[in-house]
Amino acid sequence: MQKITEKHLAEKAKDLLSQGKVSAVLGWRRGEFDYDVTPALFTDADEIENGLVYNCFCGANLSKYLVSKIRAVEGRMLVFLKPCDTYSINQLFTEHRVDREKVYIVGIPCNGMADITKIRNAVGEGITGVSGDECLRVETLYSDEPAELCLADVMSERCVNCKSKKHVAYDELLGDEGEVLDSHRFDEVERIERMSPDERFAFWQRELSRCIRCNACRDACPACTCEVCVFNNPASGVESKAPVNEFEEKMFHIIRAFHVAGRCTDCGECSRVCPQNIPLHLLNRKLIKDMNECYGEYQAGEAVGGVSPLTDYTAEDGEPGDLIRRRDTDA
Amino acid sequence: MRKCLYKDIHKIFARVAEKMPLYIPAKTGDEKAEYKKWSEGDELFEGLNTVKSPKDLFFPQSEDLVRFKTEGKNIEITDVREDKGPFAVFGVRACDAKSFEVLDRVFLTEPRDSYYASRRENATVVTLACSRPSETCFCKTFGIDAGEPGGDVSAWIAGDDIVFSANTEKGSAFLDIIGELTEECSCDAVDREKEKIAVIMERLPLSDLTTDGFGGGKTEDLFNRAEWAELSEACLGCGTCTFVCPTCQCYDIKDFKSGNGVVRYRCWDSCMYSEFTKMAHGNNRLTQKERFRQRFMHKLVYYPENNDGLYSCVGCGRCLKSCPVSMNIVKVMKKLGGKKND
Numbered sequence A: 001m002q003k004i005t006e007k008h009l010a011e012k013a014k015d016l017l018s019q020g021k022v023s024a025v026l027g028w029r030r031g032e033f034d035y036d037v038t039p040a041l042f043t044d045a046d047e048i049e050n051g052l053v054y055n056c057f058c059g060a061n062l063s064k065y066l067v068s069k070i071r072a073v074e075g076r077m078l079v080f081l082k083p084c085d086t087y088s089i090n091q092l093f094t095e096h097r098v099d100r101e102k103v104y105i106v107g108i109p110c111n112g113m114a115d116i117t118k119i120r121n122a123v124g125e126g127i128t129g130v131s132g133d134e135c136l137r138v139e140t141l142y143s144d145e146p147a148e149l150c151l152a153d154v155m156s157e158r159c160v161n162c163k164s165k166k167h168v169a170y171d172e173l174l175g176d177e178g179e180v181l182d183s184h185r186f187d188e189v190e191r192i193e194r195m196s197p198d199e200r201f202a203f204w205q206r207e208l209s210r211c212i213r214c215n216a217c218r219d220a221c222p223a224c225t226c227e228v229c230v231f232n233n234p235a236s237g238v239e240s241k242a243p244v245n246e247f248e249e250k251m252f253h254i255i256r257a258f259h260v261a262g263r264c265t266d267c268g269e270c271s272r273v274c275p276q277n278i279p280l281h282l283l284n285r286k287l288i289k290d291m292n293e294c295y296g297e298y299q300a301g302e303a304v305g306g307v308s309p310l311t312d313y314t315a316e317d318g319e320p321g322d323l324i325r326r327r328d329t330d331a
Numbered sequence B: 001m002r003k004c005l006y007k008d009i010h011k012i013f014a015r016v017a018e019k020m021p022l023y024i025p026a027k028t029g030d031e032k033a034e035y036k037k038w039s040e041g042d043e044l045f046e047g048l049n050t051v052k053s054p055k056d057l058f059f060p061q062s063e064d065l066v067r068f069k070t071e072g073k074n075i076e077i078t079d080v081r082e083d084k085g086p087f088a089v090f091g092v093r094a095c096d097a098k099s100f101e102v103l104d105r106v107f108l109t110e111p112r113d114s115y116y117a118s119r120r121e122n123a124t125v126v127t128l129a130c131s132r133p134s135e136t137c138f139c140k141t142f143g144i145d146a147g148e149p150g151g152d153v154s155a156w157i158a159g160d161d162i163v164f165s166a167n168t169e170k171g172s173a174f175l176d177i178i179g180e181l182t183e184e185c186s187c188d189a190v191d192r193e194k195e196k197i198a199v200i201m202e203r204l205p206l207s208d209l210t211t212d213g214f215g216g217g218k219t220e221d222l223f224n225r226a227e228w229a230e231l232s233e234a235c236l237g238c239g240t241c242t243f244v245c246p247t248c249q250c251y252d253i254k255d256f257k258s259g260n261g262v263v264r265y266r267c268w269d270s271c272m273y274s275e276f277t278k279m280a281h282g283n284n285r286l287t288q289k290e291r292f293r294q295r296f297m298h299k300l301v302y303y304p305e306n307n308d309g310l311y312s313c314v315g316c317g318r319c320l321k322s323c324p325v326s327m328n329i330v331k332v333m334k335k336l337g338g339k340k341n342d
């Protein structure tokens, strides 16, 4: 299996640009440190040569940027997408938020992304360098020897339960195609389901009370594509800039989870960007799991078009109430 | 100067808490920390910075100002401010201590903000020198000395001890409270610690970052620079940077209809938001580029212009750690610094 590195991405981008197949490239730009990579639009070969990066810190899902960035570009835009990101873009195609014809998707392999907070917890402050892929060498200011960490031990929470290494949308692939995985991604949801109502309440209270209502979760979410969110619209009557009280804070997150239900692909951006490390993806996963149980297995973004569980009705559809009763009798 | 064993710090906390509420950076879930009211069992966060800064203690994210209630033709107006009374905050880093000065210039100049002012007057700020700065720290850029953290009392962890030194009257009163638990000591250990910190500060990756090219009078040089487009292109407009920033000071005042009258409250606002300072004519910053530019121009040009050269960034590095797309003031300064508009 050929190992795909950022060199391959750069070659591909320069190639397609020079052939005129695409007029801009959406990728990630190198930062001040090895880990502070920023999504970026490239239009020339030199910039790509010097700036384009692909490493285990390229967690940011680029698909949502297409909604706004593509308007600024004549012709097609190349976008590099990891397997999980391709589910997001399919969903955007389905919802007509992005024009398929204007996008040139290059699927890239992914071994899982690292979480810098986990690395920091392992090695402490003063991280001056991180290199390697499966095995990371972390240099710090406070020790002469670099620390060796296994990527698996500092992996982003969502990558630990990666649902798929398969690209569900692409124009071309770099490297070999992967497979849909048996991810065990509902294990944690089941653990929470088994809690008593009081325990569960306490769990979410503890998590959500830390929310600073920065809205990063919403703004990064590829399923949240309203250009002005109702909560940012003073004319909506529900504009809300502050966490008013703990009750409202929980409502905000639950409402948001319902709002993206059936459309959330479980890409995990919400939890990745949360400055307070709140496991928001668990709310979405709970809804995915319930929908699977009520209406049959469904993976948002697996394909373009079609109907989703909540926009379709069949006589066989289960009732949410039955689900709860069944769970209670099982327990 | 007075010292005690660092491992006995909880005894100091307990003693102070008998006299007044004490806030410390405490661990929350998942290795993150926040300032919280100390109670038995709470442990001091050993890492460097809390996610949110201590500005919450003086300028809370949201607070009720006044309540209105109408009955027939009468309107009843109640001042609903929460008066905390005297309190202490321990473990404030030099950068955050400096941020209070930045906030003071906004809230304590006429018209003075009485909500903020009363909390500032009531607070005893105990700072803590940084023995292990993060790679994201750049307080030095703004002339802040992490080894001389300031506030009412400065503290250093030196060897097995924690050493306290009062800087103000409030600080001396604080040392009196913990007097029995501490003993008089010389400055030697502290001096050695300060030297160590000075050496580390030089080794930090951002130690060469300067404010060249910024400051009062630079609006024309910087405002129309082409680089703002690239710098702002990935910004989500989420406002995380402004909420974690110790010096961001913008707020909105809103009315909440509670069914039992109207509560007027204020809450943090963010120049990164599309509805920020929206008026009848709309918002004068139409795209994220203008909003993004505002945040950095304010910190690096407008604020120093109006405040004797004081910058309204203290180099705490929080925005470097929290931005979901890793865009931040350091990248802005490196891109725009020291060059002229052409």
Ligand code: SF4
Residues within 6 Å of the ligand: A210, A211, A212, A213, A214, A215, A216, A217, A218, A270, A273, A274, A275, A276, A277, A278, A280
């Ligand atoms: S990103 Fe985290 S802190 Fe910010 S609004 Fe979402 S849950 Fe709250």
Ligand code: SF4
Residues within 6 Å of the ligand: B234, B235, B236, B237, B238, B239, B240, B241, B242, B272, B322, B323, B324, B325, B326, B327, B328
């Ligand atoms: S700079 Fe970063 S943290 Fe600030 S609004 Fe933009 S995306 Fe959010």
Ligand code: SF4
Residues within 6 Å of the ligand: B241, B244, B245, B246, B247, B248, B299, B312, B313, B314, B315, B316, B317, B318, B319, B320, B329
């Ligand atoms: S702009 Fe960033 S580094 Fe500067 S004070 Fe604010 S959060 Fe800290």
Ligand code: SF4
Residues within 6 Å of the ligand: B048, B049, B093, B094, B095, B096, B130, B133, B134, B137, B138, B139, B140, B144, B145, B146, B314, B315, B316, B317
């Ligand atoms: S910026 Fe300076 S004062 Fe602030 S935490 Fe870092 S070293 Fe300490």
